[in-house]
Amino acid sequence: MAAKINIIKNKILSDNWFVLRNYTYELEKADGSKVQHKREVYDRGNGATILLYNRAKNSVVLIRQFRMATYVNNNQDGMLLEACAGLLDDDSPEDCIRKEAVEETGYVVGEVEKLFEAYMSPGGVTELIHFFAAEYDDAQRSHTGGGVEDEDIEVLEIPYPQALEMIRDGRIKDGKTIMLLQHARLAGLLV
Numbered sequence: 001m002a003a004k005i006n007i008i009k010n011k012i013l014s015d016n017w018f019v020l021r022n023y024t025y026e027l028e029k030a031d032g033s034k035v036q037h038k039r040e041v042y043d044r045g046n047g048a049t050i051l052l053y054n055r056a057k058n059s060v061v062l063i064r065q066f067r068m069a070t071y072v073n074n075n076q077d078g079m080l081l082e083a084c085a086g087l088l089d090d091d092s093p094e095d096c097i098r099k100e101a102v103e104e105t106g107y108v109v110g111e112v113e114k115l116f117e118a119y120m121s122p123g124g125v126t127e128l129i130h131f132f133a134a135e136y137d138d139a140q141r142s143h144t145g146g147g148v149e150d151e152d153i154e155v156l157e158i159p160y161p162q163a164l165e166m167i168r169d170g171r172i173k174d175g176k177t178i179m180l181l182q183h184a185r186l187a188g189l190l191v
C-alpha cells in the first residue's frame, strides 16, 4: 500500500559531496488523523558489500581503513575493520561489488551470490545496501589491493572463528560486516 503522504517542503541543507535535505510532510496515521513531521534525510546514494570467504581455510578477507565518522564518535584511532564495500555510483550492485573487490582487496571474484538488501540507518539515511558473498582463493589475487585515489586500505585474511570472537570483544563494530559474518554461520558457509 502506498504511503498517505503529502510533501509540503523539500529544503536542501547541504549539497557539497552528498545531499542533506529537510523534508516537511503531512502523514496520515493508521486511525485516519494527520500528523506533520520535519525530518532531516541524508542521501549518500546506495551501496554494495561482499563477504569474501574460503571454505578450505575457514577464513574471510576483511579490510581496515580510517572512517572519520567513527573517529568523531569514540573510535580512538578511527580505524574500522569492515567487509569490502563501495558506493554504487552508476553501476549495478553486482558490477559495483566486483569492481570494489578487486580495487580494495586485489581478489578477482568469480560467481557472486546475492544475499539480501538492507536499509542501514532508516531514521535519517536513505542508503540501501546490497549484500553479496563469494568464495576467494589465493590464485584469484591479482594484486595487494589497497583501494584507489586517496584510499589507504589494509587487507586482512582472518580465520572465521577469530572474526566471530572479534565481534564479541568489540574489535569488529561495523553493522554490514557483523551481518555478513553471522550470515556465514547461519548459511553454513563457514564453521
Ligand SMILES: Nc1nc2c(ncn2[C@@H]2O[C@H](COP(=O)(O)OP(=O)(O)O[C@H]3O[C@H](CO)[C@@H](O)[C@H](O)[C@@H]3O)[C@@H](O)[C@H]2O)c(=O)[nH]1
Residues within 6 Å of the ligand: 017, 018, 045, 046, 047, 048, 049, 085, 086, 087, 088, 100, 127, 129, 149, 150, 151, 176
Ligand atoms: N572528497 C570527499 N570524498 C569523499 C567524501 N565521502 C566519501 N568520499 C570518498 O568517496 C569514496 C567512496 O569509496 P567507496 O569504497 O565507493 O565507498 P565506501 O566509503 O567504502 O562506502 C561503502 O561502505 C559504507 C560503509 O558501510 C557504506 O555506507 C556505503 O554504501 C558503501 O557500501 C572514497 O574514496 C572516499 O574517500 C566526502 O565527503 N568528500
Ligand SMILES: [Mg+2]
Residues within 6 Å of the ligand: 084, 085, 086, 087, 100, 104
Ligand atoms: Mg569502500
